[in-house]
Amino acid sequence: MISAAPANRRIYPRTVTSAPLPDATTRWRCARCGNLTRFDVTRRARTREFLHLDLAGGSVVEEREVLDEVLESVHCRWCDGVDTVELVPRLDGAADVGPDDVGSDPLRAPGR
Secondary structure: OOOOOOOOOOOOOOOOOOOOOOOOOEEEEEOOOOOOOOEEEEEEEEEEEEEEEOOOOOEEEEEEEEEEEEEEEEEEOOOOOEOOEEEEEOOOOHHHOOOOOOOOOOOOOOOO
16 A cells, blocks of 8 residues: 655745856845855756766766756845845956965965
């Protein structure tokens, strides 16, 4: 006999907040508190991965290809604002900053 789902099973409503992704000329900003740096981001992705398995069973992802990705929600970490995140222009010159420059110490000499 096949039984139905338990009566006490909770089904949580799914909220999808569409927030556009920032690009080289824009960034996220919370319209409620002004936060520019801390956000909780929920994404759903479908990927294809090449796994390298060692003889003990451990695995390392050597290649990852994102086939589909959906940005489900962006919440402000400071004020927990929902639907308050907007796109604003980046500061002048921010588009020229590369991934290696993020978080670098401006007082530290290059190559050290």
